[in-house]
Amino acid sequence: MKKLIAIVFVVLVSIPVFSQINFGLKAGVSTTSLSMPTIKTITSPASSGNNTYTVDALTAAKYGFHGGVFVRVTLFGFFIQPEFLFSTRTSDYTVTNVQTTVATAVKQNFNKLDIPVMLGFKFGPLRINAGPTGSLLINSPKALISNPDFKNNYTRMTYGYQAGLGFDLLFLTFDLRYEGSLQKYQNQIQNLTGTKFNLDDRPNAFVFSVGIKF
Numbered sequence: 001m002k003k004l005i006a007i008v009f010v011v012l013v014s015i016p017v018f019s020q021i022n023f024g025l026k027a028g029v030s031t032t033s034l035s036m037p038t039i040k041t042i043t044s045p046a047s048s049g050n051n052t053y054t055v056d057a058l059t060a061a062k063y064g065f066h067g068g069v070f071v072r073v074t075l076f077g078f079f080i081q082p083e084f085l086f087s088t089r090t091s092d093y094t095v096t097n098v099q100t101t102v103a104t105a106v107k108q109n110f111n112k113l114d115i116p117v118m119l120g121f122k123f124g125p126l127r128i129n130a131g132p133t134g135s136l137l138i139n140s141p142k143a144l145i146s147n148p149d150f151k152n153n154y155t156r157m158t159y160g161y162q163a164g165l166g167f168d169l170l171f172l173t174f175d176l177r178y179e180g181s182l183q184k185y186q187n188q189i190q191n192l193t194g195t196k197f198n199l200d201d202r203p204n205a206f207v208f209s210v211g212i213k214f
Helices: 002-018
Strands: 019-033 040-043 052-057 062-075 078-097 103-123 126-137 157-169 172-181 187-190 196-200 204-213
Touching: 019 078, 019 172, 062 103, 062 204, 078 126, 103 157, 126 172, 157 204
Parallel strands: none
Antiparallel strands: 019 062, 019 204, 040 052, 052 078, 062 078, 078 103, 103 126, 126 157, 157 172, 172 204, 187 196
C-alpha cells in the first residue's frame, strides 16, 4: 500500500514537470447548413388569430463567427484542450400565411457560448483531436409566427461533438473541425390539435479558427 501511494505521489509530482501548459486566444468562422425533411404546417394560438402557416427552412450555407479563449495541457504527446467561445450563426426560413398566401422571409440570429473539450495527440506540429461540446443559447431568436411563448420553445443547453485536425506554427495555432449534433434545439410550435413540430435542428458545421498561444 505504501509503495502504491509512493508511486501515485511521484506521478502527480512529475506531471507538472513533464507537461506543457499553454493559454491562448482564438477566433474564426464556421459554415452551417440547416435542413428540414418536410415543410411544416402550423397554426398560431387563438390569442394570435388562429392563422395557419407553412414554414420552410432555406438550406443555403450560412457563415457564423466565434472567438474566445482556450487552455491546452500536453503530456507525452497527448493533450486536453477546453475552450470557451462566444459564437454566432443565422438561419433563414420562408413563412407563408396560408389564408393570405403572403410569404415572409424570417432570419433568426443565434448567440451561443460554446464549450468544446478536445482530446488528442500531437505529432510534431500536427494535431489530431476530437471531443464533446456543449452550447448554451444566450438569446431568444426571432419568432417565426405570432406566438408570445415562442422564445420558451428552445432548449437552452444542447450537446454535440467536434473532430478535426490542427497545426501549430511557432506561436500560431490553426484548426479545421467538423461539428455534429447529438440533440435538437427542440424548437417546437404546437398547433390547435396538440401536435408539436420540431422546426430547427442543431445544424452541422465546418469550423475554421486561428489562435495565438502563450
